[in-house]
Amino acid sequence: MEIKKLLFVTKFEELCYDALNSLLSLRQANLDHVVFLNVIERDKVAMKRGSGYLKEEEVKLKETANIRFIDWAENLFELGMEVGAYIEVSSLISEILRVIEKEKPDLVVIGRSHKGTLEQLYSRSDITDLTRRVKIPILVFKHMLEDKVVPEEIFRRPLLATSWSSSSEAAVNCLKGLSGVIGQLHVMHVVSEKDLKSSDTHEVQKVRKYERKRLDDLCDAFEEAGIDARPHVYVGDPEKEILKAAKEYQASMVILGTSERNAMLERWMGSISRNIADKSVYPCLLFPSEK
Amino acid sequence: MSKKVLVVDDDPDVRSFVVTVLEENGYIPLVAHDGVEGLEKIQADQPDLVILDVLMPRGSGIRLYRHLKTDEALKDLPVIMFTGIALRSFLKSQKALEEFNGEVPKPDIYLEKPVEPEELVRAIETKIG
Numbered sequence: 001m002e003i004k005k006l007l008f009v010t011k012f013e014e015l016c017y018d019a020l021n022s023l024l025s026l027r028q029a030n031l032d033h034v035v036f037l038n039v040i041e042r043d044k045v046a047m048k049r050g051s052g053y054l055k056e057e058e059v060k061l062k063e064t065a066n067i068r069f070i071d072w073a074e075n076l077f078e079l080g081m082e083v084g085a086y087i088e089v090s091s092l093i094s095e096i097l098r099v100i101e102k103e104k105p106d107l108v109v110i111g112r113s114h115k116g117t118l119e120q121l122y123s124r125s126d127i128t129d130l131t132r133r134v135k136i137p138i139l140v141f142k143h144m145l146e147d148k149v150v151p152e153e154i155f156r157r158p159l160l161a162t163s164w165s166s167s168s169e170a171a172v173n174c175l176k177g178l179s180g181v182i183g184q185l186h187v188m189h190v191v192s193e194k195d196l197k198s199s200d201t202h203e204v205q206k207v208r209k210y211e212r213k214r215l216d217d218l219c220d221a222f223e224e225a226g227i228d229a230r231p232h233v234y235v236g237d238p239e240k241e242i243l244k245a246a247k248e249y250q251a252s253m254v255i256l257g258t259s260e261r262n263a264m265l266e267r268w269m270g271s272i273s274r275n276i277a278d279k280s281v282y283p284c285l286l287f288p289s290e291k
Numbered sequence: 292m293s294k295k296v297l298v299v300d301d302d303p304d305v306r307s308f309v310v311t312v313l314e315e316n317g318y319i320p321l322v323a324h325d326g327v328e329g330l331e332k333i334q335a336d337q338p339d340l341v342i343l344d345v346l347m348p349r350g351s352g353i354r355l356y357r358h359l360k361t362d363e364a365l366k367d368l369p370v371i372m373f374t375g376i377a378l379r380s381f382l383k384s385q386k387a388l389e390e391f392n393g394e395v396p397k398p399d400i401y402l403e404k405p406v407e408p409e410e411l412v413r414a415i416e417t418k419i420g
Contacts, residue, residue: 077380
């Protein structure tokens with residue numbers, strides 16, 4: 001799978017040109033086309049008692065967005081890339097879905113969800129909504145740490161956390177096409193404590209050996225595709241261990257397959273990929289299941 | 292007989308402005324919302340002139356301009372670029388694309404938005420009378 005065209009969804013506060021710039025290494029893997037999308041939430045221009053529909057506010061917000069997009073587009077056009085832009089008054093998820101339908105991008109880039117915990121519990125986060133409704137990878141971008149510095153090249157040292165699911169397999173298939181882009185890939189699997197059949201040392205070592213062999217085979221496949229890959233087995237709570245590994249190996253990004261749980265179960269119990277995408281400091285590349 | 296002018300622009304306000312200017316000056320306006328629709332209308336309606344934006348969804352004016360200038364049947368169709376993208380960036384983009392796809396002539400008329408109606412009319416008259 002190639003990433004030739006990406007959809008860059010921005011509200012400008014959380015995702016700016018520096019974030020886009022850090023993705024331009026994907027040009028070595030045939031990225032040629034960027035589509036910008038700015039969605040002005042309806043409540044910003046909605047009918048208010050006494051003032052009616054805020055047409056002037058809509059025009060002002062659209063023009064502000066247009067000026068930013070023109071500036072960004074000029075940079076990309078000068079590199080010989082193709083650029084498109086949408087500025088719409090709408091609701092975020094429905095507009096993203098509409099543009100995906102029209103433009104058929106290979107990757108969606110979006111900032112972290114701004115909904116609070118309670119709001120997410122009842123209405124789900126934007127990220128969860130998107131991962132359930134699109135069949136292409138989603139990069140949840142964020143400024144790392146408090147100083148809001150964007151990593152210069154987020155594909156320089158990514159961490160792939162595989163659960164051996166079909167969505168993890170989709171991630172592997174895509175990453176194999178990024179040999180000129182990825183610096184060093186760390187590949188990990190977390191054995192959860194419930195999967196350790198007994199606390200006997202011998203049994204635990206057997207599980208570790210089995211998982212390590214699977215990871216070795218996967219890393220061999222990456223190396224055949226021209227990607228330097230290092231395997232790691234962790235044991236414990238998957239969410240905590242993935243974040244621990246990301247810190248230990250100074251990951252520039254975490255790559256995960258999305259949960260295949262049903263929607264109700266996921267809403268109340270959460271999912272590892274959603275929790276990491278929503279809460280961690282790392283940019284997260286989420287792959288939906290190919291099934 | 293009135294001449295047909297195709298306006299390719301995704302911004303409804305800009306389309307409306309250009310259509311009004313065209314109608315008031317005796318031209319027949321045609322409209323397209325993006326690069327893909329623009330090419331379809333050029334092939335179907337055979338306009339006498341195209342007024343072309345650059346930054347649009349579904350195919351930019353940069354690629355459409357290149358397509359027109361490298362197509363044997365369309366290369367003589369007059370084009371006025373009418374856009375917020377600076378000429379400097381437009382020329383640099385063409386230069387970057389030339390490395391792979393060959394050279395195309397520079398646009399004769401490049402108008403940076405916004406323009407007064409008189410300036411637009413002068414540009415149109417220069418190309419098609």
